[in-house]
Each structure stands twice: as C-alpha cells, then as structure tokens.
Amino acid sequence: MSNEESPMPDAGSREPSTGSATLLWDRQNCVPLTRCLSEDGLVLLLTPAVVPPGSQPSTASDPFEPLGQELAKRHFKVRHVPYTKNGGLTGVHTAFIRKADVIFFVVTGPSTDNEPSQTDLADAVAEACEARPLLVVFCCHVETHEIHQYDFPTVIKATGFSVPDLRAVSSLLLDGEVASSRSTCQLPPRMTTDVPATWSVQPCDYERDLIGIHALWNDNVPRQFHLDAVVLGSLLRRDGYAMHHVVRDTPNGDVLGFCATFTTFADSKEEQLIGSVAALFVKKEFRRRGIGRKLHDEALGRLGKIGGVHRVQLGTTFPRLLYGIPVGHPDTEWFRKRGWPLDLSGPGTGHIRADWLLRFCDTPPLNLASAGLNFRPCELSDSREVLEMVARESERKHAFGWYDQYARIIDSGFIGDVILGFEGSTMVATAITYTSPAGNPTASDIPWASSIGTDVGGVTCICIKDDDPEMVNRRDTVMVRLLCACCNSLGSRGMSEAFLDGLRSNESGVETLGFRQWARYREVWHRIS
Ligand SMILES: CC(C)(COP(=O)(O)OP(=O)(O)OC[C@H]1O[C@@H](n2cnc3c(N)ncnc32)[C@H](O)[C@@H]1OP(=O)(O)O)[C@@H](O)C(=O)NCCC(=O)NCCS
Known part of the structure; x- marks a missing residue:
C-alpha cells in the first residue's frame, strides 16, 4: 500500500470506543443497502491508500478492511480497490465500477486549494457510475456546505476511520441505524430555495x-x-x-x-x-x-x-x-429567461430557419436555362476540393457539423449522393442528398425525411460559394439549379418528395421551385468564453 496520502489529523487518530456515522442524505433511497442490492450483488469499495496514524507504512494493514469484512458478513460480494488522489480514476477503477451494483467512495481528507482533492475524485467517480448507486462516505471532518457544492446522491459522514467508526458506517448501511451510530436522515439545504431537495x-x-x-x-x-x-x-x-x-x-x-x-x-x-x-x-x-x-x-x-x-x-x-426552438413554442419565454438570445434576428440570436418540403407531382418540371452551370455526382477525385470548399463556407456561415457530414459521406459508398455544381470548370456549389432506406450515413443523422414517408428523400448541407468574386451567377440562380439537380437525382432513386432542412425562412429560390415550409425554428446559440 502506498503511503502517498497522509491521514487527516483527526481521521482515525483517536481510538474511540464507540464510532459514529450519520446519513446526511439519501436521494437514491438505497440505505439500508437491501433496498438496492440483492444478496449476491457486488459492492465496490473505493478507499484511499492511507496509513493509519501510528503505523509504519511498511507494516500497516489497510484501515478499511473492517468495512469490507462487515459488508461481506451479509453475503454481499465486496471488491475493495484502493485509490490515490494523484493517480486519479484509472481504467481499473472504471472496469470495476462497470461491474458493480453499488459503489462506495471513501473520503478521508479535505479539499485543499492547490491540489486535486479526494472529493473531486468522488465527483469523477459519480460520473463514471452513470445510473449505478454511489454512496460517498466522508470519514473526516468536513463542513456540510462543502459537500453541497457537489451533487452526490447519498452521503454518509463518520468522525474518522477507526474500527468503531467503520463498524458504525457498516451498521448504518446494513440496518439503517444502530445505537452507536447517531444515524439521522435529513435532506440537505439547497442552493436555491425553490428546487426541491429530492431532484437529482x-x-x-x-x-x-x-x-x-x-x-x-x-x-x-x-x-x-x-x-x-x-x-x-x-x-x-x-x-x-x-x-x-x-x-x-x-x-x-x-x-x-x-x-x-x-x-x-x-x-x-x-x-x-x-x-x-x-x-x-x-x-x-x-x-x-x-x-x-x-x-x-x-x-x-x-x-x-x-x-x-x-x-x-x-x-x-x-x-x-x-434545429432550434420551434417558432411559437409556448415555453420560449422560459428559455429567454435562462439567457438564450431569442430577440434579435442575426445568426444565433433567434433568426428563423425553416425545413421545406416539395412533392414532385405538385410542381411541373421547370425549364430553366443552364446559366452556364452544370451539375454531376461527386467522384473520388473531387474529394479534396469539396472538403476545402465546405470547410471554408461552413466556417463563414456558422454551419455546424457540415464538414463531418461531407467527410463521412465521401468516405462511404455514397459519395455519388453528393451533387456538385460547376460554372464552367469551377466548382461553385455542393449539396448532400440522401434516401433513408439506402443506408446513407447522413440519413441516419436526420430523421425527418423518412419520418414523413419512405419515398421522401433529403437534401442537406447546401454549400454555395456566394462570396467568391469570380462567381458569375447570383446565389439564387445557383441555388435553384442545384436543387433541381438534387431533386432529379432523388427522383431517379424512386423518391417522390424532397425535404430540405434548416434553410433561411425567406429563401426565395426555394419557394420558386414550389417548396413549402414544413417547420420553423429560431436558431439560437451563444459563445462560451
Ligand atoms: C420549459 C420546461 C422544460 C420548464 O420546466 P419546469 O420544470 O416547469 O421549469 P422550472 O420549474 O425549473 O422553472 C423555473 C422557472 O421558470 C418559470 N417558468 C416555468 N415555466 C415557465 C414558462 N412556460 N414560461 C416562463 N416561465 C416559466 C418558473 O416559474 C420558475 O421561475 P423563476 O426562475 O422566476 O423562479 C417545461 O415546461 C417543458 O418541458 N416544456 C416543454 C419543453 C419542450 O417542448 N421542449 C422542446 C424544445 S427543447
């Protein structure tokens, strides 16, 4: 056992004849343990590698063994694994946590300003526990308000980690309370008054x-x-x-x-x-x-x-x-009160975006002049140029996640579902098309086309180089023709409708083609400094 963690001066330093343990709160409702653990359940006991006061590191036994032994007396399977706060949460701990039915994490020292504390480590363990019950046992002097800064579901406090203290802890865990443990069950005061203590x-x-x-x-x-x-x-x-x-x-x-x-x-x-x-x-x-x-x-x-x-x-x-908060959502005010910028009309501040739908049979084929534009499916040799254009345009337009979508589809057998637009030989536009039954990776990320109907295909991540001074055509001219090319491609794959997601709500080119709005959202985001 390592002696890297010194015991707290008060923790275990006395050998009182009676120990004391208090259940500070139990939001998981798992004390006594039989409430959440069957007799063959596995208990994981994570305890700090500390040397009991007065013992030599080379000869000291683990001071928490009595706790493990007491729990094992009730037939629970107990795995006892030490931790060090500098070593942190290791892969071994995580592997044990995944197998355990209940996890105990023992803290013997207070938080200090300069180094990671055992309590911080308990917080990391709480995350790794996911839905498994976690009981944090403070075997040291600690102010209750310090513990409240964390969100531990069940907390027990003992005066130290002497054998009587640990017996009191195990009695509390196994029986709910014993004479020697001043067991109380109270809910902690919360930071805010109107948050009921039971919501975890x-x-x-x-x-x-x-x-x-x-x-x-x-x-x-x-x-x-x-x-x-x-x-x-x-x-x-x-x-x-x-x-x-x-x-x-x-x-x-x-x-x-x-x-x-x-x-x-x-x-x-x-x-x-x-x-x-x-x-x-x-x-x-x-x-x-x-x-x-x-x-x-x-x-x-x-x-x-x-x-x-x-x-x-x-x-x-x-x-x-x-895509955002639906326009007219009854709880818009609630989100506004939480600081989301919903009142302006710029990107990320409540600007309205729309999903659009077109039934091909509703619109007669448009006979558009080519305007010097031509369209074709993407090929492997186009990959680098497409990704460069998407990286630049998506950054400029705050279009989150486009690059990933293109990178994934180009890497898949569906590269031909990317439609490219050229002015002469210059690439000026690109879009991803998808039909869900076919297994296109983008379709697995946008459910709405296939939820409307199995014969509805989608067009997404429409990227037009509209700030390029070399581009001859206006954005709308390119957009309309690109969408026609995409709809033709979807039609040739048996689709009878096309779904567009997250476009501007005043996209006139889209309306020209006969698309109607299917849903409207406010686009909202803010920066984290
Ligand atoms: C919005 C929602 C999450 C709020 O949950 P909740 O548990 O009722 O909210 P809380 O009790 O935590 O509310 C806290 C505060 O908001 C206030 N509040 C609650 N509902 C509100 C509403 N609809 N509008 C304005 N304020 C509201 C409360 O009075 C309280 O006010 P205070 O901060 O001044 O004390 C809930 O109403 C909901 O689930 N709505 C549907 C959400 C939805 O459709 N989501 C899809 C888009 S994400």
Missing part, C-alpha cells in the same frame, strides 16, 4: 430510461415531430458525443425530466467543439417545481467543463432532433 440529475441509462424519454418526447413535441422509439434511441445514442441527463421519480424510477446534450466538431480542425442542448422536457404534472431549471443548469455546466466547447446551441444540427 443523473446520467441517462438508455436501457432503463428510453421508454420514459420517448413518452416525454411524443407528449411534448407537435405531432409532425413524433418519432418511433427505435429511431429516437438511435439518434440519442452517440457514444463519446452524447451526454444526456434525467431526473427520475423515487422510488419507481420513472423519468420526470430529460435533457439531451451533444458535442460536435465545429469544423475541420477538430479542436473546437459545438455543444448542443438538444432537447429539454419535464413531465407535465411535475412542471414549475424546479426540475427544468436543474436539468438545464446542470447540462450547461457540464458542457462548459468540456475542453474545446466554445459555443452552445439550443437545438441540434447533427444528429438532428429539432
């Missing part, structure tokens, strides 16, 4: 929560946005890029509130990320009790802590749920 924001667990999340989604969004649970699940599950949060009811675990967040690369450089608060819902019967605010603040706080996130949007581009 937890990481979403797809297996457990998807049914509840799906019900929330379909109960709250207008009918046109209703989705199949499988499709919603596939959009939400983005390992490494998704961080979703739930507030669950106790004790039945029903989802009362849900907030979906994603991170996406902003551009080709893979340094800057866009964070998105993609959806936020609270069950109707539980509104105006602080759940929405708790989820919102927690989600934003967590996005802000991710290195590289420099901008956060309300809504999401890829994977697409809602």
